Each structure stands twice: as structure tokens, then as C-alpha cells.
Amino acid sequence: xxQADPALPVLDIRDLVIxxxxxxxxxxxxxxxxxxxxxxxxxxxxxxxxSGKTVISQAILGILPxxxxxxxxxxxxxxxxxxxxxxxxxxxxxxxxxxxxxxxRISIVFQEPMTALSPLHTIGDQLGEVVRLHRGASEKExxxxxxxxxxxxxxxxxxRALSVYPFELSGGLRQRAVIAMALMCxxxxxxxxxxxxxxxxxxxxxxxxxxxxxxAELHMAVLLITHDFGVVANMADYVSVIxxxxxxxxxxxxxVFRRPGHPYLKSLLNAVPRFDxxxxxxxxxxxxxxxxxxxxxxxxxxAKPIVSxxxxxxxxxxxxxxxxxxxxxxxxxxxxxxxxxxxxxxRGECLGLVGQxxSGKTTTAxxxxxAETPDAGKVLYRFNGEARDLTGLTSAERFAFRRRVQLIFxxxxxxxxxxxxxxxxxxxxxxxxxxxxxxxxxxxxxxxxRMVGLNVSHLRRYPHSFSGGQRQRIxxxxxxxxxxxxxxxxxxxxxxxxxxxxxxxxxxxxxxxELGLTFVFVSHNLAVVDYIxxxxxxxxxxxxVEIAGKKAIIEDARHPYTxxxxxxxxxxxxxxxxxxxxxxxxxxxxxxxWPEPYRLLDGMHPALQEVAPGHLVCMPRARQKAx
Amino acid sequence: MLRYTLRRLLGMVPTLLVISxxxxxxxxxxxxxxxxxxxxALRAAGEAASADKIAFLRTEFALDRPFLERYLIWIGLWPxxxxxxxLLQGNWGWSFEYNQPVQTVIxxxxxxxxxxxxxxxxxxxxxxxxxxxxxxxxQYSFGDYFFTFIGYIGLxxxxxLLGLILLxxxxxxxxxxxGGLMDPQYVDQPWSLEKVGSVLSHLIVPTIVIGTAGTAxxxxxxxxxxxxxLDRQYVTTARAKGLSENRLVAKYPLxxxxxxxxxxxxxxxxxxxxxxxxxxxxxxxxxxGPILLDALQSQDQFLAGFILLFVAILTLIGMLISDIxxxxxxxxxxxxxxxxR
Numbered sequence: 028x029x030q031a032d033p034a035l036p037v038l039d040i041r042d043l044v045i046x047x048x049x050x051x052x053x054x055x056x057x058x059x060x061x062x063x064x065x066x067x068x069x070x071x072x073x074x075x076x077x078s079g080k081t082v083i084s085q086a087i088l089g090i091l092p093x094x095x096x097x098x099x100x101x102x103x104x105x106x107x108x109x110x111x112x113x114x115x116x117x118x119x120x121x122x123x124x125x126x127x128x129x130x131x132r133i134s135i136v137f138q139e140p141m142t143a144l145s146p147l148h149t150i151g152d153q154l155g156e157v158v159r160l161h162r163g164a165s166e167k168e169x170x171x172x173x174x175x176x177x178x179x180x181x182x183x184x185x186x187r188a189l190s191v192y193p194f195e196l197s198g199g200l201r202q203r204a205v206i207a208m209a210l211m212c213x214x215x216x217x218x219x220x221x222x223x224x225x226x227x228x229x230x231x232x233x234x235x236x237x238x239x240x241x242x243a244e245l246h247m248a249v250l251l252i253t254h255d256f257g258v259v260a261n262m263a264d265y266v267s268v269i270x271x272x273x274x275x276x277x278x279x280x281x282x283v284f285r286r287p288g289h290p291y292l293k294s295l296l297n298a299v300p301r302f303d304x305x306x307x308x309x310x311x312x313x314x315x316x317x318x319x320x321x322x323x324x325x326x327x328x329x330a331k332p333i334v335s336x337x338x339x340x341x342x343x344x345x346x347x348x349x350x351x352x353x354x355x356x357x358x359x360x361x362x363x364x365x366x367x368x369x370x371x372x373x374r375g376e377c378l379g380l381v382g383q384x385x386s387g388k389t390t391t392a393x394x395x396x397x398a399e400t401p402d403a404g405k406v407l408y409r410f411n412g413e414a415r416d417l418t419g420l421t422s423a424e425r426f427a428f429r430r431r432v433q434l435i436f437x438x439x440x441x442x443x444x445x446x447x448x449x450x451x452x453x454x455x456x457x458x459x460x461x462x463x464x465x466x467x468x469x470x471x472x473x474x475x476x477r478m479v480g481l482n483v484s485h486l487r488r489y490p491h492s493f494s495g496g497q498r499q500r501i502x503x504x505x506x507x508x509x510x511x512x513x514x515x516x517x518x519x520x521x522x523x524x525x526x527x528x529x530x531x532x533x534x535x536x537x538x539x540x541e542l543g544l545t546f547v548f549v550s551h552n553l554a555v556v557d558y559i560x561x562x563x564x565x566x567x568x569x570x571x572v573e574i575a576g577k578k579a580i581i582e583d584a585r586h587p588y589t590x591x592x593x594x595x596x597x598x599x600x601x602x603x604x605x606x607x608x609x610x611x612x613x614x615x616x617x618x619x620x621w622p623e624p625y626r627l628l629d630g631m632h633p634a635l636q637e638v639a640p641g642h643l644v645c646m647p648r649a650r651q652k653a654x
Numbered sequence: 655m656l657r658y659t660l661r662r663l664l665g666m667v668p669t670l671l672v673i674s675x676x677x678x679x680x681x682x683x684x685x686x687x688x689x690x691x692x693x694x695a696l697r698a699a700g701e702a703a704s705a706d707k708i709a710f711l712r713t714e715f716a717l718d719r720p721f722l723e724r725y726l727i728w729i730g731l732w733p734x735x736x737x738x739x740x741l742l743q744g745n746w747g748w749s750f751e752y753n754q755p756v757q758t759v760i761x762x763x764x765x766x767x768x769x770x771x772x773x774x775x776x777x778x779x780x781x782x783x784x785x786x787x788x789x790x791x792x793q794y795s796f797g798d799y800f801f802t803f804i805g806y807i808g809l810x811x812x813x814x815l816l817g818l819i820l821l822x823x824x825x826x827x828x829x830x831x832x833g834g835l836m837d838p839q840y841v842d843q844p845w846s847l848e849k850v851g852s853v854l855s856h857l858i859v860p861t862i863v864i865g866t867a868g869t870a871x872x873x874x875x876x877x878x879x880x881x882x883x884l885d886r887q888y889v890t891t892a893r894a895k896g897l898s899e900n901r902l903v904a905k906y907p908l909x910x911x912x913x914x915x916x917x918x919x920x921x922x923x924x925x926x927x928x929x930x931x932x933x934x935x936x937x938x939x940x941x942x943g944p945i946l947l948d949a950l951q952s953q954d955q956f957l958a959g960f961i962l963l964f965v966a967i968l969t970l971i972g973m974l975i976s977d978i979x980x981x982x983x984x985x986x987x988x989x990x991x992x993x994x995r
Binding site: 088090121126127128129130131134135137139142143144145146147148149156157160161192194195205208 | 886887888890891892893894895896897898899905906909910983984985986989
């Protein structure tokens with residue numbers, strides 16, 4: 028067999044132009060993009076959402092939405108196996124020639140592992156389908172190959188996994204299954220479209236490592252589409268930066284990181300929170316927003332007496348969830364969402380709550396809001412100097428409590444009613460709590476919208492005409508409408524692009540400084556929490572494992588889980604690459620595997636011990652006999 | 655799966671009890687009963703002698719007992735004048751209007767009702783499935799608009815009118831006899847192959863007429879469901895595997911879109927029965943619909959009660975079938991209650 032020309036790139040995109048039919052004529056989504064993916068290498072395509080990076084991946088596979096059309100340009104695909112070059116742009120998307128390439132020679136891993144698999148078919152069925160389709164494998168062979176691939180992606184018990192449905196798996200395992208599915212035919216090119224954006228850092232590191240290992244084993248080229256420079260720094264050989272459908276800069280990873288040329292790339296790099304930021308250094312959003320302080324909030328602040336006592340205190344709060352199983356082998360399963368969680372939030376500070384999904388941080392937020400009743404323990408909130416347990420509030424008091432604590436949601440798309448104008452959305456809390464006359468309310472609404480850097484003319488519009496970042500700002504304005512004392516932010520930036528994330532983080536930081544607000548900031552991203560929080564609480568498996576000032580957490584993490592979490596964060600720098608091999612062996616999110624004295628077995632009391640002033644670490648001890 | 659089915663079956667028992675109670679309550683809601691109406695009519699005619707006979711009937715059928723007792727006697731959980739003899743014992747009651755046991759009055763209508771309903775449901779599903787899928791896959795195409803238009807006509811046209819028109823043309827084109835569920839010469843004849851054929855050919859018009867509205871609604875629903883699913887990520891995943899469009903749609907989004915489609919089986923039955931009353935009258939079909947109408951008008955309570963209960967049982971069976979089908983189709987229901995995040 029003749030070896031293919033090794034210099035020939037697997038994919039060579041030349042002057043690709045793609046148009047989308049919009050409401051007002053054609054819109055150019057991709058404008059003269061050229062991109063080369065050399066064999067066996069990883070090329071990162073970096074850009075914000077809406078920059079056209081996903082459109083390119085769809086065009087390569089011929090799965091553009093109906094509204095999109097390749098206008099001109101070439102996408103030359105050279106399969107190293109057959110040494111044939113085809114122009115993908117010239118093939119009809121539903122032609123059999125294109126279908127033969129799609130899923131066989133080129134395959135894709137999508138962002139959302141939760142929705143990328145059909146909930147009605149077993150993993151084995153969905154994986155095996157690929158080889159049955161492209162290789163004509165029998166059902167038995169297909170199962171065998173599927174099991175092999177699942178083993179390759181380190182699936183625990185691959186044989187059993189074949190007959191499991193996706194909804195029975197965790198997000199990380201689903202993403203492994205999706206990757207295994209993409210690898211079934213050992214493609215020449217793997218497109219990974221934000222493969223880890225929806226995952227927690229520790230799982231992200233595992234999945235990235237997995238892609239790297241499999242790539243070496245199968246000699247594939249990888250086109251990595253992402254907005255995360257941390258991921259890029261750890262994965263890519265070449266980088267292309269795309270902005271509004273045009274490539275701004277491309278080169279080797281060294282060129283791009285050490286000598287960023289284009290101002291856009293520089294500003295993108297500056298917008299990402301890093302651990303080595305100087306104290307007081309601000310993120311620089313690409314498009315800064317101009318805000319105007321809202322007077323009524325300042326007045327509200329001055330009216331409040333300053334008392335030096337914790338505003339909120341959780342004392343040994345536990346919350347259990349009972350999952351009912353109705354299927355075969357029925358029986359209930361208990362999930363310990365919070366296990367004797369104790370923490371204090373001082374007035375005017377920002378407490379960051381960090382943990383991976385399922386660690387209990389959202390439950391903690393709900394308990395603080397009074398949306399969930401704890402099974403044990405107390406949630407004390409200070410009303411006018413007097414600490415009250417939230418569970419003991421009358422409904423009138425509870426109503427008043429809602430004015431003091433407000434929530435900012437994760438998803439700016441589903442947290443605003445699409446049927447209300449921005450003005451109605453902002454005025455609604457005022458109406459519910461019967462604040463002011465209609466004229467006074469309108470004045471407040473106008474101040475609020477200016478405060479988050481939008482115009483009064485935006486008030487008449489509906490949420491759908493705003494971008495994700497703008498919507499999140501509307502959500503912040505709504506949360507502040509009642510001049511609350513405390514804001515609970517549940518992953519407020521995890522659905523946003525880096526540049527927009529910087530905007531929102533700066534806005535929140537300014538509001539906190541100006542208005543003396545108290546924040547509880549829930550996030551899985553330690554770098555984000557580090558930027559905004561004063562103190563950080565790390566949660567794992569329903570327990571708080573470490574609380575300390577943010578500097579102590581980052582420089583002097585004691586708990587093995589915190590250490591693992593820190594190690595798993597990809598930094599956008601070539602000098603601090605992730606140590607993948609060390610990461611995957613630790614099993615750091617399993618409390619039983621933690622070394623002594625941190626090991627936490629079932630039924631132990633997760634006691635916090637002070638190791639330095641203000642630095643608490645969980646060192647479990649046997650539970651005393653209940654009195 | 656077996657446990658699931660058994661649990662559903664067991665769940666039907668209390669449901670049926672509650673339904674039977676409600677039916678009995680509602681039927682007895684209007685003041686008086688069939689016999690008091692009769693007595694009033696006889697008094698007006700001055701025939702006091704027959705009134706004695708009616709008073710005898712009152713005790714005979716326990717109409718003089720308190721409400722709850724009457725109900726329990728009806729379903730056979732309480733000894734009546736003739737001991738335990740209610741629905742549970744197989745005694746369907748007495749029709750005053752026809753002066754015959756309920757069994758004799760509606761016995762012949764029951765199987766025909768079931769056959770007609772079954773045929774209609776089959777028709778609804780057989781027609782709406784392909785059209786719904788076609789309309790969703792070719793959204794805004796000529797075919798989509800065409801079927802949508804036909805569907806709206808089907809929804810908007812009064813059924814009996816459509817029935818009359820179809821009857822006329824079937825008679826003109828195929829020489830089929832007007833009305834009824836079989837040619838007149840087969841009535842009261844023993845079942846034969848020809849008779850079955852005649853019944854089947856007479857089923858066509860009522861099936862189409864009763865089914866059109868349901869079909870039109872079903873097409874719209876399936877189209878909307880499928881359109882929702884077609885944009886989902888897992889469909890793109892399947893497309894990225896290289897599956898052809900038709901195989902892909904049949905395997906993934908259609909399976910998802912079928913859920914509400916299947917869940918409607920139970921809901922279809924009562925609407926078919928109640929919706930077909932006028933059609934049955936116009937087309938002279940020997941189904942329970944017209945009998946129910948008469949029974950309700952004349953307060954023939956045992957007859958009406960039994961028919962309503964019969965429809966309720968049909969509905970419950972429909973629900974059971976759709977529940978079982980859903981569990982077969984959707985592993986999330988079968989293995990339900992698992993973690994969803």
C-alpha cells in the first residue's frame with residue numbers, strides 16, 4: 028500500500044463563504060475562511076458564540092441547517108487511508124458519497140452530552156448503528172466493536188453499558204459515550220465542538236486527556252472548537268481565532284500565545300479571569316458597558332444600619348433527597364445533598380461556593396433562599412439585628428424576607444418570560460411587593476436599566492431581541508429592583524462567552540462595591556470565583572470540605588479535593604499545562620478515597636477544623652451517639 | 655414490565671368503582687325517575703289501575719330504597735329484592751322504556767359499537783401517522799399545505815353532512831344500501847361470509863365520517879410534536895453518523911413524537927362514542943349512541959347507566975393499552991423514577 032503524502036493536510040478549507048437566510052435578507056456567517064488541519068495534529072478554532080465556528084463544523088459534515096448555504100470556497104478532505112481527495116463543498120449534503128464520509132471518515136462530538144444521545148435507545152444500539160451502517164457489521168460484531176470503543180474511552184463495565192439508556196448515566200459518562208460513538212469507525216478527522224463546556228473541571232480534564240490519548244492511538248486529526256483558552260493551551264498544536272466569520276489570526280500555539288498579534292486576540296486573552304491576576308486588576312471586556320448608578324439603591328444602602336454580625340449563618344444543615352424507583356428492582360435511594368453544612372456570610376462580603384455538579388451547591392443556594400426546607404439544622408438570617416431561623420418564619424415574614432434576598436439565575440434564556448417586555452419584567456417585583464406609585468416604579472425601572480448599561484429605549488422590547496449577556500444584565504437589574512441586601516448568584520456566567528462573562532463579572536463586582544451588597548456566588552469555575560469572591564467554600568458530595576479566604580484556597584489548599592480541583596483547571600498559558608496523567612488517577616471526588624485524616628466514610632461527622640486563622644478544613648470524625 | 659401491567663390493571667378497579675358511583679349519582683340527579691314520570695302520565699290519562707303495577711315495579715327494582723343502597727344494589731354489593739343481583743353478578747339491569755332486560759336491548763349493539771370504534775381508531779392512526787410525518791418533514795411544502803387544508807375541512811365540516819354525502823355517492827357508485835351496518839337482507843340472518851363482507855363494506859362510510867375530525871386533530875398534533883423533535887441535538891447526532899434522512903427520522907424523532915400520539919388512544923374513545931351519536935342517528939347505525947340518547951331523555955336509568963359504564967370501561971381499556979404501549983416505547987417510563995438532572 029502506498030503511503031499518502033504526509034504533507035497533505037487532512038482538511039484544507041479554502042476561502043469558505045457561508046450565507047444564512049435571515050429575517051432581513053442573507054447574512055454572511057462565514058466570510059472567506061481558510062483553515063488547514065494537518066494529519067495527526069490538533070487545530071483549535073477559537074471564537075465567541077456567533078463567530079461562525081460551529082457553522083464551519085456543520086459545513087464540513089454537510090449538516091448545515093436548512094437556512095445555511097455554502098456560497099463558495101472549497102473544503103478539501105484527504106483521507107490518509109485511501110489517499111483520495113474530495114471537495115466536501117462540492118458534494119450534496121444528502122448524497123450517498125457525503126453520507127459515506129460523514130460519521131465514518133469525519134465524525135463529531137457535540138457540546139451537550141445530555142441531549143446529544145437519544146433517550147429512547149440503548150448506548151449499544153446508538154453506537155453499534157455507526158459500524159452497522161458504514162461497515163455492514165452484524166449485530167454481534169457491532170456490539171463487540173462498541174464494547175471495545177467504550178473500553179477505549181475507559182467506560183466502567185463496557186459490556187453492561189451497551190444495554191444502558193443514556194438517562195441512566197452521568198454527564199461525564201454520556202460524553203464518553205458520545206466520544207466513543209464518534210470513534211467507532213476510526214475517523215481520519217474528529218471535530219470536537221465545545222466537547223467539555225458543559226462539564227465540570229475535573230471531568231473536563233479527564234475528557235480532554237481522553238481525546239488526546241485516543242488521538243495518539245488512532246492517529247487522527249482533531250479540529251477542536253472552543254471559546255476556552257485554557258482548553259486551547261492544553262490541547263492544540265495550531266490555533267485559528269475567528270471573529271464574525273473571519274479568521275483574525277492563525278499560527279502555531281506558541282505564536283499565538285507568546286506573540287499575540289491581533290488586538291482582538293489580545294483582548295480575548297485579557298477577558299479571561301486568571302489566578303495570577305494582581306490584586307485589584309480588572310478584567311477587560313472586549314466591549315465594555317457604560318453603567319450609571321441607581322440612586323434609589325444608594326439611598327436604600329444609607330438607610331440600613333451597619334451591624335458587625337454575620338448576615339447569614341447555616342448551622343449543621345442537612346438535606347436528603349429520596350429518589351423513588353418504580354422500575355424493576357424497585358426501592359428507594361437516598362441522596363445526601365447537604366450533610367451538616369455550616370457556614371457564615373458576613374455583611375458586605377462575597378462568599379464563593381464551588382463544587383462540581385451534584386456536590387450540593389445548588390441545594391445550598393435553595394435552602395438559603397428558603398425554597399427548600401432543610402431536614403436538620405438551622406438557617407439563620409439577620410433581620411434588623413436579630414437572627415431568625417428561616418424555617419420558623421410566618422408567611423408574612425417570609426414574604427418580607429424575599430425582599431432582602433434575591434436570585435440571579437444561570438440561564439438568561441429561560442429565566443426571563445418571553446411574553447413580558449423588559450419594563451414589565453423589571454416592574455413586576457415592585458408590583459408584587461407593592462412599592463411606590465406607577466410613576467415612581469417607572470422611575471426606578473429606568474434607573475435600573477441604566478445601571479446595567481442598557482438604554483431606556485430597551486424597556487419596550489421583549490427578551491428575545493437581546494443577546495445572552497444583555498439578558499443576564501436584565502436579570503441582574505430585576506434582582507436589584509427591590510434593593511435587596513443579599514444576592515444569590517447561581518452560576519450567573521457559566522452560560523456566557525468569555526468576553527461577556529468579563530462584562531457581567533465586572534458589573535457584579537462594581538455593584539457589590541457601590542451598594543455594599545452581600546453575595547453568595549455559586550460556580551463550578553474556581554477562576555471566576557477567585558475573581559469576584561472574598562472567601563471561598565469548596566463543596567463535594569454534600570459536604571463543605573474547605574473554607575478559606577480566596578488567597579489561602581488558591582495558594583494553600585489543604586484538602587485533597589480542593590487540590591485536585593485546582594490542578595484540573597486549564598490555564599490559558601503554555602507554562603502551566605495540565606498534568607493529565609496525575610489527574611485521572613486520583614479519584615479525588617470520592618470521599619472514601621481521600622487520604623487520612625480527610626477520609627470520609629458513611630455516617631461520619633464532617634467536622635471542620637481550623638488549620639489557620641479563617642481557614643477551615645473538613646477532617647471527619649466518628650459521629651457521637653445522638654443524644 | 656409484568657408488574658407494571660399488573661399494577662395498572664389493579665389501578666383500574668378503584669377507578670371503575672369511582673366512575674360507576676359518579677355515573678349513578680349524575681343519572682339520579684334529575685328529580686324523579688322513569689316510573690314517577692310514568693305515574694304522572696298515567697294519572698293524567700286517568701288510569702289509576704296501572705299505577706298500582708308501577709308501584710309494584712318500584713319495590714321490584716328497589717327504587718324506594720335510599721340512594722346509596724340503590725347504588726350498591728345496582729353494582730351488586732348489596733342484597734336487593736332478588737338477593738345479590740347487580741352488575742357484578744352479570745345482571746345489567748332492566749330497561750323500563752323497552753320493558754326488557756338491558757342485556758337484550760343493547761346486546762346486539764355492543765359488539766358493533768366495539769367494531770366501529772376499533773375500526774375508527776385504526777383509521778385515525780393509519781391515516782394520520784404517514785400524513786403527519788410527511789407534513790413535518792416537508793414543512794411548508796405544497797403537500798403540507800394541501801393536507802393541512804384537507805384536515806381543516808375535515809375538522810370544520812359537520813360529520814352528519816359528510817356522512818350523508820358519502821352515503822349518497824357510495825350508493826350511486828357502488829350500489830351500497832343506504833344506512834345501517836349491513837344490507838337489509840342480512841338483518842336477523844345467521845352470520846355468514848357474505849354478511850361479514852356486507853358489514854365491512856358498510857363500515858367504511860361511518861369510519862371515515864366519525865374518524866375525520868379525530869384524524870385532522872391527530873395530524874396537527876403529530877406534525878407539531880415531530881417538528882419540535884426534528885431540531886433536537888440527538889437528531890443532528892444521528893445525521894452526523896451518516897444515516898439517511900428517512901431512516902433517521904423513523905428511528906429517532908418519530909419515536910419521541912409518538913409518545914403523545916399513543917397517549918391519546920384512551921382519550922379518543924369517549925369522544926368517538928359521544929361524537930358519533932348524531933352520525934349514528936343519521937346513518938341509522940345500530941350502535942349504543944342513539945340508544946344512550948333515548949335512555950337519557952326518558953330517564954331510563956339502568957340502561958343509561960350501563961351504557962355510560964360501558965363507555966368508561968372502553969376508555970379505561972384504551973388508557974391501559976396506551977400506558978402499556980408507552981412503557982414499551984419509552985424506557986424512561988419503563989425504568990422510571992431514575993435520576994434526571
